[in-house]
Amino acid sequence: MVPDARPLFTDDSATLVRTSRKLTSADPLPFANNAFRVIAKVPRGKIIGAIRKLAAQVPKADLEPAGRQGFRVMAQLDGQLTAIDRAARSDLERALSAKVRGRVSSRGGGDEYWLIGRKDLGELLLAYRLPKQRSRKVAAGALAPELSSMLVAASRPDRRDRFLDPFAGSGALVAARLAQPARRIDYVDERLDELRPNLPDVLRRKRDSLRMFAGDARRLTMIDDHDVDVIVTDPPWGEHEDVDGPYETFVADVAAEFDRVLSPRHGRLVLLSSRRRADFWSAALGPLAEETLEILINGHPATVIIGSR
Numbered sequence: 001m002v003p004d005a006r007p008l009f010t011d012d013s014a015t016l017v018r019t020s021r022k023l024t025s026a027d028p029l030p031f032a033n034n035a036f037r038v039i040a041k042v043p044r045g046k047i048i049g050a051i052r053k054l055a056a057q058v059p060k061a062d063l064e065p066a067g068r069q070g071f072r073v074m075a076q077l078d079g080q081l082t083a084i085d086r087a088a089r090s091d092l093e094r095a096l097s098a099k100v101r102g103r104v105s106s107r108g109g110g111d112e113y114w115l116i117g118r119k120d121l122g123e124l125l126l127a128y129r130l131p132k133q134r135s136r137k138v139a140a141g142a143l144a145p146e147l148s149s150m151l152v153a154a155s156r157p158d159r160r161d162r163f164l165d166p167f168a169g170s171g172a173l174v175a176a177r178l179a180q181p182a183r184r185i186d187y188v189d190e191r192l193d194e195l196r197p198n199l200p201d202v203l204r205r206k207r208d209s210l211r212m213f214a215g216d217a218r219r220l221t222m223i224d225d226h227d228v229d230v231i232v233t234d235p236p237w238g239e240h241e242d243v244d245g246p247y248e249t250f251v252a253d254v255a256a257e258f259d260r261v262l263s264p265r266h267g268r269l270v271l272l273s274s275r276r277r278a279d280f281w282s283a284a285l286g287p288l289a290e291e292t293l294e295i296l297i298n299g300h301p302a303t304v305i306i307g308s309r
């Protein structure tokens with residue numbers, strides 16, 4: 001992660017932060033769909049003039065040489081991909097080409113420089129898109145790696161954690177937690193045997209800290225009382241996947257089991273629920289449901305419930 005990141009601007013889908021660390025890849029930001037390093041900024045004003053001013057700043061910017069596949073320039077203004085005035089684009093491409101000693105390749109595949117404007121940000125940014133590891137195809141019903149990393153980050157991970165996902169499914173949250181040190185990481189899912197062949201490689205590699213159980217989250221017989229520091233989980237939403245009996249009873253049984261296994265002194269919880277069912281969870285979790293965040297997952301309203309003891 002980025003320890004000294006300080007937020008400068010946030011809107012509904014972007015955050016601008018300052019950090020002393022020069023990022024060269026998106027790896028320290030696994031929760032971001034897209035991550036950029038700002039290399040120049042100017043007051044937004046009229047776009048063509050602003051692009052020319054950005055081009056004038058390129059010679060003194062700190063940029064890596066372009067790779068063999070060259071680079072291209074893209075623009076996103078107020079959330080929309082935007083065509084750029086041809087002459088202003090040429091000025092910018094020429095300045096970048098001289099600086100990174102690379103050719104323009106409009107087909108992509110190489111480095112990307114983005115002009116970024118946000119409605120409530122008074123500046124136009126020129127930013128380098130940080131390369132990201134190509135992620136595996138996400139299995140049907142599995143959480144995206146970015147969202148999984150964000151939910152794990154919301155649990156304030158600590159290297160002494162005994163972590164549990166009792167509805168682990170494709171293992172997306174466990175894989176995200178494995179990216180950081182922990183004392184113990186427990187995967188539980190009642191369908192483990194069926195899911196095992198498609199689990200990500202990080203879960204199939206044997207390591208002492210990772211335990212995998214086929215089991216019922218309502219009766220976690222493999223876990224002693226108060227032996228878990230943090231639960232991050234995405235239980236069945238009760239929409240496409242059925243639970244036995246009424247959803248409210250299921251929620252009450254799960255919440256009682258969380259109460260049993262979580263450390264009474266520093267137990268923490270991050271739970272993702274469909275927005276429609278979030279009130280059941282908040283009621284059953286009681287004081288453990290301290291905060292709720294409303295998010296959209298592929299357009300589907302969801303609620304993240306966060307709390308600690």
Ligand SMILES: C[S@@+](CC[C@H](N)C(=O)[O-])C[C@H]1O[C@@H](n2cnc3c(N)ncnc32)[C@H](O)[C@@H]1O
Pocket residue numbers: 141142143166167168169170171172173188189190191215216217218233234235236237
């Ligand atoms: C919403 S999915 C979790 C998806 C997971 N976060 C992922 O990214 O793949 C819910 C999971 O809970 C499991 N499940 C349902 N009822 C369960 C129970 N009583 N105990 C344990 N696992 C259960 C299902 O098999 C399913 O994999």
